[in-house]
Amino acid sequence: MALYRLIRPLLFRLNPEIAHHVVISGIRLAGKIHPLNQYLADAQRGQLPSHPTELMGLYFPNPVGVAAGLDKNGEAIDGLAMLGFGFLELGTVTPLAQAGNPKPRMFRLTEDGALINRMGFNGKGLSYLLNQLSQAKQHVPVGINLGRNATTSNENAWRDYVTCLRAVYGVADYVTINISSPNTTGLRDLQDGESLNLLLGRLKEEQTRLADQHQKYTPLVVKIAPDLDDEQLIHFTKTWSAHNLDGIIATNTTTTRPESLRNASNRSEHGGLSGEPLASRSREVVKKLRQQLAPDVPIIGVGGIHDAESANAMLAAGANLIQIYTGLIYKGPGLLREILTHLKTAQD
Numbered sequence: 001m002a003l004y005r006l007i008r009p010l011l012f013r014l015n016p017e018i019a020h021h022v023v024i025s026g027i028r029l030a031g032k033i034h035p036l037n038q039y040l041a042d043a044q045r046g047q048l049p050s051h052p053t054e055l056m057g058l059y060f061p062n063p064v065g066v067a068a069g070l071d072k073n074g075e076a077i078d079g080l081a082m083l084g085f086g087f088l089e090l091g092t093v094t095p096l097a098q099a100g101n102p103k104p105r106m107f108r109l110t111e112d113g114a115l116i117n118r119m120g121f122n123g124k125g126l127s128y129l130l131n132q133l134s135q136a137k138q139h140v141p142v143g144i145n146l147g148r149n150a151t152t153s154n155e156n157a158w159r160d161y162v163t164c165l166r167a168v169y170g171v172a173d174y175v176t177i178n179i180s181s182p183n184t185t186g187l188r189d190l191q192d193g194e195s196l197n198l199l200l201g202r203l204k205e206e207q208t209r210l211a212d213q214h215q216k217y218t219p220l221v222v223k224i225a226p227d228l229d230d231e232q233l234i235h236f237t238k239t240w241s242a243h244n245l246d247g248i249i250a251t252n253t254t255t256t257r258p259e260s261l262r263n264a265s266n267r268s269e270h271g272g273l274s275g276e277p278l279a280s281r282s283r284e285v286v287k288k289l290r291q292q293l294a295p296d297v298p299i300i301g302v303g304g305i306h307d308a309e310s311a312n313a314m315l316a317a318g319a320n321l322i323q324i325y326t327g328l329i330y331k332g333p334g335l336l337r338e339i340l341t342h343l344k345t346a347q348d
């Protein structure tokens, strides 16, 4: 979209978090203007190459989704769907609203096409997100990404996940268990050892109960970090398989700082690095997951997708669907068109 090329220099003059609010507010507003939004949605969808995909029993108009963290509170659902995304992942949502980490907490590494963030699950909480979702009119699959509040211990984390799962089960198309954000102290420990086993066991049990209660099966996927070593990844895939969950999202942001980073001033900021420098590692994790798991296990690939080539490389590594976040900040919604125009899926 040429428009984004025009406004990007202005946005990039703003503090990154303020720029984010401006963009989300703009998309939210565009999505609220009926019937203009329906007209634009139809026009946009009509122009974009369609790549229908089925996964986890769901129908996706195309395999390119918005990654978690962009619309944490579900405020821009209609606007984002209007842009033509194949699915949206809202959240991370926690049971209670929380402020997140002190600001500044989002940094651009423009030369690297990257961001570092340590937001810390800032958000308006579960009830607010559900209320936003109930007002949305667009129909693309919506995943809801769940986390725990900062004040909840890891021992009690399962309670936060179960509280959220119960609340969103009936309205989400799929639910993501986020145990991989680096900005909530200790959260990533849930990916390892017996903690993972206990958590996934409890959530599977709850999902089974809820499926019966709602007479609806909502798939449960787990989002992992790119920083798991080989041994941890094997432990993860074994535990994940033992609990018969429905999919995996790989990956969240990395706490590592690749040597190749060019931006000297922001590279030492604490937090998770996303964008181009993450692409090869995220892809490697997807490849390893695909090698370790059955060929039909649903995998959503995310991390550093910034053009058609990196999108196709993620699909070739074994992902069934892909998500984007940082690439959108740098390229705007034109990135979606670029990817869809050159997309090579297994069906093509």
Ligand SMILES: Cc1cc2nc3c(=O)[nH]c(=O)nc-3n(C[C@H](O)[C@H](O)[C@H](O)COP(=O)(O)O)c2cc1C
Pocket: 067, 068, 069, 070, 072, 091, 092, 106, 115, 117, 119, 121, 145, 178, 181, 223, 251, 252, 253, 274, 275, 276, 278, 302, 303, 304, 305, 323, 324, 325, 326, 327
């Ligand atoms: C500012 C920011 C906030 C994020 N917040 C979340 C979040 O709340 N939950 C989550 O699972 N991932 C979150 N992510 C991670 C993204 O969903 C994604 O996994 C990661 O950024 C890699 O993709 P990308 O390189 O396309 O950005 C966030 C990323 C950024 C840049």
